[in-house]
Amino acid sequence: MAHNIIKNSRNTKNAPQNLVSTQSVAFSHYNNISAQLPLDPNTGKMVIGGIKEQTTQCLNNIKAIIEKINHTMDDVVKIHIFIKDISNLKIIDEVYKTFFNDILPTRTVAVIEALPDDDALIQIDALISNGDGTAPQQPCALIKVSRNTDNAPSDKMATQTVAFSHYNNLSSQLPIDFKTNEIINGDIKAQVKQCLNNIKTILHSIDHVLDDVVKTTIYIKNVKDVYIINNVCNTFFGDYIPARTFVVVEDLPVGALLQVDTVVSHGDGTPPQLPEDSRLLVIEASNSVNAPAVPYSHTVAFSHYNHISGQLPLDPKTLTVVDGYIQAQTKQCLNNIKAIIESVDHVMDDIVKVNIQLKNIQDIDLVDEIYTSFFEEALPARTVIGVSAIPMDALIQMDIVVSNCESTPPQ
Incomplete structure (x- = not known):
């Protein structure tokens, strides 16, 4: 590959402007989209209404950014949704699914204490595929590969793993038993192990292993659990320990004590990349x-x-x-x-x-x-x-x- 791939930073007037971030930053085969609040781009003010209207506005802002760079919502690989109240999730999901025509992307949902605007109930960011790449790479029709396994917890609003180019992005895994699709009984140590075993199962289903993980973001309800989680996590990895970030949240789906968001290397790439060139x-x-x-x-x-x-x-x-x-x-x-x-x-x-x-x-x-x-x-x-x-x-x-x-x- 070339040593001078160019970072492509772009903004559109059709989404809210922010002087301290760029709306979309593309590099190689991915685009990183800044978190979008439910702001009307014409007025810069919060939209009128409740969680339904705010969710719609966040997603419309993301859609405007994506369409400005000649992409569609079905190019989204990963979504992070930060909300103020877990009871709003059902309404959010009803709006969310209408923005996609194809298979849903991977997803993380977490309840947090505050958002940059006091009146906001929700904030959403996104990672999208970038088949055209950034200069001097030539555009290519790379295929987004979305997969699920029956041996890990299912989620109607997310795909377990979405691969594109040389990365796999997994939906955040909760400590759920795939057989019952319910949270397991047990303390933080047991829940960490269940999350990691779910990740391990998903990776195995696509011919990968835990040592292919490059980054985990661990959402926790009690900051005092960090030490225990580190000790358990590190027993699951052999060759090296992936990069890691802890985020303290107010609540998580199904009342879990934690969830684990994972980014995985994908050396075999996605078609039409040739495996012998990249694995x-x-x-x-x-x-x-x-x-x-x-x-x-x-x-x-x-x-x-x-x-x-x-x-x-x-x-x-x-x-x-x-x-x-x-x-x-x-x-x-x-x-x-x-x-x-x-x-x-x-x-x-x-x-x-x-x-x-x-x-x-x-x-x-x-x-x-x-x-x-x-x-x-x-x-x-x-x-x-x-x-x-x-x-x-x-x-x-x-x-x-x-x-x-x-x-x-x-x-």
Whole structure:
């Protein structure tokens, strides 16, 4: 592959404008879509109505962004839905399914404490396939491969796994027994094991293994469970530990204590890529001494992307949260990210997507003042949520996805 694949950042007036993020950032065979609030793009104000109207507006905004770059909603590979009330999910689903004509994408749903607009009940971001690629790649009709297995929990509103190009995106797995399709009995340790066993089963059904995982995002209801979850998770992996981020939520579907969102390498690619050209791509996991040590990888590169673990505002030497308020903590998070990126010969402007968790959503303006100073070119796509807790009692946490133009080598 070429070493100068170009990151393509684009906006449309048909969706709400945001000065601190780009609506769509494409690189290689994927497009990252910034989280969309239920804002009317003409007025910049919240739409009138309840959860039905707000869900419709969020999805219309995503649709407008996607159509502006000559794609359709059926090109969506993954959706994240952040809501304020789990009881709204039935109404959300009724609206949601009307936006797709083909097989539904993979999905994550979580109830969070706050959204960037106080009046918002929902926020949605998306990852879409990009068959045309980014320059200098030539367009190709890559096929999105959606699959389910009867040996893992089923969800009428999501596909278990959607592969496109060199990545597989799995729907978040809850601690559900596939035989009963109900949550298992047991404590956090038992629920972690069930989530990971469900993921393992799905991967096995598509001829993959857990060591093909590059990133997990773990949504938890109790921040104190992080230590237990880390210990259990790490027993499931052998060759290396994937990148990882914890997100504290207020509620999850079926009353679960956690759910696990997974990104998987897909060396065999999707048609018309030839398996013999791609199946031996190498996963490169690495760590930097200039970023805080964690019990998982700082960064995991595969094909044309790098996935960076959630970064807390920790001093890498003392492993304690830095002194100061949100400004100091924001700067430390970004410096940790910068150190990891530079350790693998990349720069901040190679970032395509940023996810930010805030203990106090009202801090967003102070965060943005510092955040924007770390970039020189077009800002990445972005999702911001408010949470009730962050590991180590931090005020902020960030994780990112980075473009990897040099790709990873074949074995």
